[in-house]
Amino acid sequence: MKDPNKKYINWPTLALMGFVTVVGFDDLIYNFQNQGLSVIISWILMIVLYVVPYSMMVGHLGSAFNHETGGLSSWVRGTNGDFMGYLTAWTHWAASIPYIVDTANTIVIGIGWLINGTANLQDQLSNSGFALLTLVVFIVFIYIQSKFKNSMEFLSKVGGIAMFSMTVLFVVMTFTALSMGGHIETEPITAKALMPKFDFHYLTTIGLLIYGINGAESIAPFITKMRNPQKEFPKAMIMLAAMTGFLTIFGSFSLSVFFNAYHLPTDLKMNGSYYAFQALGQHFHLGNIFMYIFALTEILYLSALLAVLLDAMTRMLISDTGSKYIPKILQKTTASGLPINGYLLTCGLSAFIMMLGIFLPSMLDVFDWLLNLNGIISPGVTCWVFFAFIQVRRRSNEFPSDYTFIKNDKIAQIIGWWCLLITLAATIFGMGPKDVPSMSATWWYELIINIVAIASLVGLGAILPYLTKREDRSNKGAAFTQRQWIGITIALLATIVGDLYIGGTHARNSIWLMIVITVIGCTLIYLCGHKQHDLKEVEI
Template sequence: MNNLENNRHYISWPVLALMAFVTVIGFDDIIYNFKNQGMGVITSWILMLFLYVIPYSLMVGQLGSIFNKEGGGLSSWIRGTNGEFLGYFTAWTYWAASIPYVVDTANSVVIGLGWAIKGSGKFQDTMSNGQFALWTLLVFVVFITIQSRFKRSLELLSSIGGIAMFGMTVLFVIMAFASLKMGGHIATQPMNLSAIIPKFDLKYLTTLGLLIYAVNGCELIAPFVTKMKNPRHEFPKSMLMLVVMTAFLTIFGSFSLGIFFDAHHLPNDLKMNGSYYAFQALGQQYHVGNLFMYLFAWTEVTYLAALLAVLLDAMTRMLISDTGKKYMPLFLRKTNQAGLPINGYLLTCLLSGFILFLGIFLPEMNDVFNWLLNLNGIISPGVTCWIFYAFMRVRKNPEEYPSEYVFIKNDKLAWWAGFWALAITIVATVFGIAPQDVAEFSAIWWHELIINIVAIIVLVGSGAILPLITKREKKYGSAFSKVQCFAMILFTITALVLSVIVGSTKLAERNLVVAGVVACGVIAVWLVGRRKP
């Protein structure tokens, strides 16, 4: 036994910190929040790191240590503390939260290709919203097709791309500061203490969700906590290293953006094209043209393309394999000869197409991109709430959940720390529903508010429908007949085609179309549900 223990391969704390870092922050996250808060985001990052990221990551460490035999997944944490059904529903919401993310990633692939090939944003400027949606759907089809054949190489490629992306971000920060010594000037003026203090108002609260979206994902490294030689002492070191790296990237990265962009007058399309603008400005400062921009664009495309292919496979397999037979319909658990859950992929494409359908009626492609991004700032923090809820349950009954690593020895104090993180995340989720990047209470504002609510209801509510479908399967032998399946597929195709046709109509007419299609969908589901297969 001692020999086996000596030969066991342990993960060192610096390696775990690097693994966590890749899942937590990226250059685009800095751009998005810089657009929302300007230079004031520097203070927000500091507050977020000390009041949220540190306790969040340490809570994840304890949960991962407790449920290490179940793989340390979020759904297993909830299943272990609250029962089977809530565990299933957590798995569903975690999967549903990935839908806007993969759609946003597919959009970013299309935009990145435009910059990598054209060297500017002209490619997407010439497209209508309908064409943008069709390109995005094409990206989905391509990567769902190829991921099964090249999965291992794409996973390796995504890891290499992630490290390269981190390297490009560090390069940008270092060269931005170096440019000041070469006679460069800071675009944001005045650059003083008041410039980095955000205005704490209602608009600020609506941007918290995107901050949390930027720093969450730490739960993905939870299964590796028990693979450390001494988790009690080494895991806090990993999280401290993670916080230091994140602080460097967010604080100095935001300041570097203030060197090239006037934080008081930012481009309207900064969230969509800001990363490319930044490296373009860096190249101009060093008199190398678009060299840095092209390097970043191809790095971005390579990383996002590989990440998208892996995500489309991993998220579908995770949902189907993690929820079991009790709540997941048989037709979704079916696999082909290659072991691929084809119907699960179709469900992913269906809900992704629905999200695209909601956004296609916005005035411009930049509005579509911003809306999809902000939707992530609602759904993703909402799912993160499960983490803190599970932690509070664990610390309320600590004797039932022994752990090698414990965050805060005092159970009452630990419970209140979990409640603090949960309350902040709920506030960010609720206020995140209010639209951003558009004039308050304008027609577009109300339109985005409606589709935000519709998207949340459909993505989360679909998880409550699947157990009912499973009951139909058990009762009738199959959930739907071939005629019913054909009717639903026909409805889906009709809705997508209709969205492209009316994409150029006025906003009021688009709202009516959205409401009509959603109403027809609800009626169709109700009618199908009432009839035997």
């Protein structure tokens, strides 16, 4: 029986909510540089074979776990227990670290365009200067978040809508320009150029495609607010897929109008959005007006997003997992409820990620590497969605749902496995560096820091429950004694510095030396913290 006083969400509204969270103009730029014209066919394949079933699975899970608000970690916890739920929450949070750093970097780029009106910033800043400005952005927005939390959440929604409006505007204005006799930079546009080349390079770029279109799980809680989810939710997801398809296909074609897909600028990922709106304005004899509007929109949106992410992701991790797996020191909050030590951990890991990239040849390489790192970690987290869906359909009697994606459990599981294997493959192949010559010195170094970054982010999550147990067993409420902490810190720093130094030699076999150093370092860390001298007395 439906509540006549309840306010329901209609399916077009839900589709628009999902559209804002799924794809943006920058995602078109990133993948256009990776694949050129062939990205158009790649987008079509992804929409049909991935986005539609992925969105439907999210709807099924959101409906099955409506009592737990449909969060990703709650889906896994409900099917595989608390610890797996914790691992999901941790990896979801860890995936936000490179994203936060990349967001802060992009804000710096946007400010540079707003001030200079050109891409000169990359020539003016060293890698260390780029990292320092990114750190300043972190500090500023931690302060803003602590003072103006609600306004930042509001601005993120306004900025998000404005960003998508700019993307649609670009597509419409491009076709208007063509109707007025505009010139297409990419010539010739042939069937061969449109067909993807399924080689190793292509496989390494799938992760960034998924990164550009995932995020549908954020609207899962709203399926329970629909009047008739079984009929209305599929309509919303079909509308979402249609809008995403329109934006990605026609947006990519629009880029080919202003950029020669056969000879793209090397800094397209970093500055391509600004180049595009700059070219659009010049075509209509409006100067840089579109570029400046886009720069303001980008800074507004990303600034609000960064402020919200710094707080929301930290609170989500701590509140979602509670005291069972997170050490008490990270659960500490200020009088105003600010998770101060969680903030410090976020900033510390972000600084660590920035430090890994600081030894790359240029600021452009740093930006591209961070972006590509998101193309590894983000799909990895999305794997949890399909894992949970498969578990739910294996035990469908235990998880009733108002909305069911494919009534036959066997077929549903096959589709779940299909999406899981694609996403897992994209994660693994995404480890291969892009935007640099294959097997070059920089290629090997980026491969090393990809491994170090992922191992560090995931490894820390595996260690925290162990620290929590030690903390609970200790009389002093600390996981390690002061002497143990000093030993662990020295061993950890020696491991990181050793890996970076070996990687910095750019030797082809340096990856094996890095593995040896890491194994030795982990052994030393374990030995330093193995003994516990202040255990509580065991009650008999």
